[in-house]
Amino acid sequence: MSFTKVTVAGGGVLGSQIAFQTAFKGFDTTVWLRSEDSIKRARPKFERLRDIYLGILDNAKTNEKAPWPAGWGAKLDAAGIDALKEQVLKAYDNLKLTTSYEEAANVDFLIESIAEDPAQKTAFYQELAKYLPEHTVVATNSSTMIPSMFAEATGRPEKYLALHFANEIWSHNTGEVMGHAGTDQKYYDMVVEFAKQIGMIPLLLHKEQPGYILNSMLVPFLNASMSLWANDVADPETIDKTWMLGTGAPAGPFRILDIVGLTTAYNINAMQPDASDPTSMHAKIAAKLKTKIDAGELGINAGKGFYNYSK
Amino acid sequence: MSFTKVTVAGGGVLGSQIAFQTAFKGFDTTVWLRSEDSIKRARPKFERLRDIYLGILDNAKTNEKAPWPAGWGAKLDAAGIDALKEQVLKAYDNLKLTTSYEEAANVDFLIESIAEDPAQKTAFYQELAKYLPEHTVVATNSSTMIPSMFAEATGRPEKYLALHFANEIWSHNTGEVMGHAGTDQKYYDMVVEFAKQIGMIPLLLHKEQPGYILNSMLVPFLNASMSLWANDVADPETIDKTWMLGTGAPAGPFRILDIVGLTTAYNINAMQPDASDPTSMHAKIAAKLKTKIDAGELGINAGKGFYNYSK
Numbered sequence: 001m002s003f004t005k006v007t008v009a010g011g012g013v014l015g016s017q018i019a020f021q022t023a024f025k026g027f028d029t030t031v032w033l034r035s036e037d038s039i040k041r042a043r044p045k046f047e048r049l050r051d052i053y054l055g056i057l058d059n060a061k062t063n064e065k066a067p068w069p070a071g072w073g074a075k076l077d078a079a080g081i082d083a084l085k086e087q088v089l090k091a092y093d094n095l096k097l098t099t100s101y102e103e104a105a106n107v108d109f110l111i112e113s114i115a116e117d118p119a120q121k122t123a124f125y126q127e128l129a130k131y132l133p134e135h136t137v138v139a140t141n142s143s144t145m146i147p148s149m150f151a152e153a154t155g156r157p158e159k160y161l162a163l164h165f166a167n168e169i170w171s172h173n174t175g176e177v178m179g180h181a182g183t184d185q186k187y188y189d190m191v192v193e194f195a196k197q198i199g200m201i202p203l204l205l206h207k208e209q210p211g212y213i214l215n216s217m218l219v220p221f222l223n224a225s226m227s228l229w230a231n232d233v234a235d236p237e238t239i240d241k242t243w244m245l246g247t248g249a250p251a252g253p254f255r256i257l258d259i260v261g262l263t264t265a266y267n268i269n270a271m272q273p274d275a276s277d278p279t280s281m282h283a284k285i286a287a288k289l290k291t292k293i294d295a296g297e298l299g300i301n302a303g304k305g306f307y308n309y310s311k
Numbered sequence: 312m313s314f315t316k317v318t319v320a321g322g323g324v325l326g327s328q329i330a331f332q333t334a335f336k337g338f339d340t341t342v343w344l345r346s347e348d349s350i351k352r353a354r355p356k357f358e359r360l361r362d363i364y365l366g367i368l369d370n371a372k373t374n375e376k377a378p379w380p381a382g383w384g385a386k387l388d389a390a391g392i393d394a395l396k397e398q399v400l401k402a403y404d405n406l407k408l409t410t411s412y413e414e415a416a417n418v419d420f421l422i423e424s425i426a427e428d429p430a431q432k433t434a435f436y437q438e439l440a441k442y443l444p445e446h447t448v449v450a451t452n453s454s455t456m457i458p459s460m461f462a463e464a465t466g467r468p469e470k471y472l473a474l475h476f477a478n479e480i481w482s483h484n485t486g487e488v489m490g491h492a493g494t495d496q497k498y499y500d501m502v503v504e505f506a507k508q509i510g511m512i513p514l515l516l517h518k519e520q521p522g523y524i525l526n527s528m529l530v531p532f533l534n535a536s537m538s539l540w541a542n543d544v545a546d547p548e549t550i551d552k553t554w555m556l557g558t559g560a561p562a563g564p565f566r567i568l569d570i571v572g573l574t575t576a577y578n579i580n581a582m583q584p585d586a587s588d589p590t591s592m593h594a595k596i597a598a599k600l601k602t603k604i605d606a607g608e609l610g611i612n613a614g615k616g617f618y619n620y621s622k
Contacts, residue, residue, distance in 0.1 A: 209544045213553040221532040233520045242514045242524040249560040
């Protein structure tokens with residue numbers, strides 16, 4: 001029992017990547033978007049993904065040492081690469097973009113990847129529920145919320161769970177699979193199987209956990225590191241060097257923060273209940289991060305964060 | 312201005328390694344031990360270190376790909392290796408083992424690496440202070456205590472600080488350098504210089520911090536990981552895989568715990584103020600660790616921990 005038709009709701013960074021990878025892996029894929037305007041904004045993202053996939057393939061054809069995305073399976077020879085290029089073009093051509101709930105609902109599996117706003121998600125699920133066929137399984141890609149928050153709104157709590165992706169899913173191919181207390185194991189297993197089919201490594205959670213596995217470790221780790229910096233115990237370079245020497249890791253916490261983005265780290269700290277107390281560690285970290293953010297040092301995407309990335 | 316004569320107080324795992332590496336790097340090195348019995352127990356440790364060093368050198372001579380300890384400097388050719396073997400033998404022969412405070416004190420730099428017991432450390436420093444020449448700098452290698460706890464007992468707070476080593480210092484060659492509020496920068500700098508001279512990478516702390524840099528990050532990271540396990544969210548293998556895939560690290564938290572040792576992780580959790588409340592996370596983690604410890608699954612040194620290491 002596996003899925004054939006899949007809808008991804010939402011055309012943001014992750015939504016577009018999930019949809020493109022799903023189509024690339026041969027699924028009949030629909031993207032649901034809120035409005036014609038959203039469709040207009042989503043199109044260039046799919047063009048860009050098509051070009052990224054083609055670029056990687058062209059590169060792999062001429063360069064033995066070129067990176068091969070982990071989410072694509074085994075590395076192929078020139079003929080295989082040409083076949084994959086066909087698949088990329090076909091995926092791009094076949095993607096169906098719609099604003100219709102009815103059309104979006106008419107699939108075996110729907111992945112919700114709309115804005116991280118509980119009210120919007122609830123409203124989306126309630127409207128969707130009117131059109132969903134009995135058998136459709138629904139998953140959320142939410143990073144910051146848990147499925148039990150929306151299970152009732154979907155009208156099918158037993159067929160509802162989370163499938164959580166990482167950015168650049170073609171190479172960071174993890175799929176954290178997490179149900180809520182009412183998820184039926186049968187549908188959980190189907191989603192695990194689907195994750196494998198689209199080239200993800202499924203990471204199984206047996207219980208609901210805010211932050212899933214990775215962020216449940218990453219957030220306290222990064223905060224402990226930022227505490228050392230906010231308390232002027234040591235500078236970011238020294239802290240990173242210590243972590244790398246002590247654990248053999250290729251990057252320390254401040255290098256990771258540059259990838260995560262300082263705004264995200266700021267929001268996590270500023271959101272904490274004790275952040276209004278300026279003597280709390282969360283407030284101290286937020287204040288130091290804000291100085292960098294105000295200076296435009298937002299991380300690797302801005303060319304500068306804790307490290308300098310400009311050429 | 313640098314040190315010539317050095318004493319290491321304590322012949323435990325770290326004390327013996329620090330003394331041997333210091334002698335190997337050409338310093339006139341004395342080891343202070345509490346009793347003739349302690350001297351008897353320390354001798355085989357130095358023999359073992361001598362044989363480890365010689366073994367690595369012999370291996371490097373015949374095998375191009377053999378590991379070369381980071382704490383030894385640049386890799387040498389066969390002639391250079393023979394010269395280093397001489398240095399190892401000389402280091403072993405020249406190590407002075409003594410129970411005399413007077414003899415131990417008569418140096419430029421003394422590193423205290425005795426038992427992690429505040430009363431024993433205080434008594435040691437107070438007795439030592441009677442014999443220390445004016446110029447002698449003193450450092451503690453304590454992992455769990457901070458220098459301000461003993462600064463007064465040394466009688467020379469301005470010349471007292473911490474220099475913290477990692478196990479197998481010849482290859483894990485970090486030296487965390489940490490003063491207390493009353494440490495004079497001049498002596499701090501001398502200890503940084505000494506750390507370099509014996510092949511360590513000095514990691515500079517600008518303030519006192521329990522746990523230094525590495526453990527200040529490692530403890531919350533490992534506890535966050537163990538919380539996921541203690542709460543039955545995911546199994547250790549999945550958690551490790553998630554960390555490795557998500558951060559590119561060569562090992563996940565449970566692999567690191569096997570190296571740290573489960574008893575140490577247990578003690579850290581059981582020592583927390585809220586560990587007496589069985590519903591606290593520290594208590595839950597301690598209880599799960601205890602089950603493994605009782606089964607003899609103590610970590611890599613026991614052949615089994617979270618992973619199996621027996622052949």
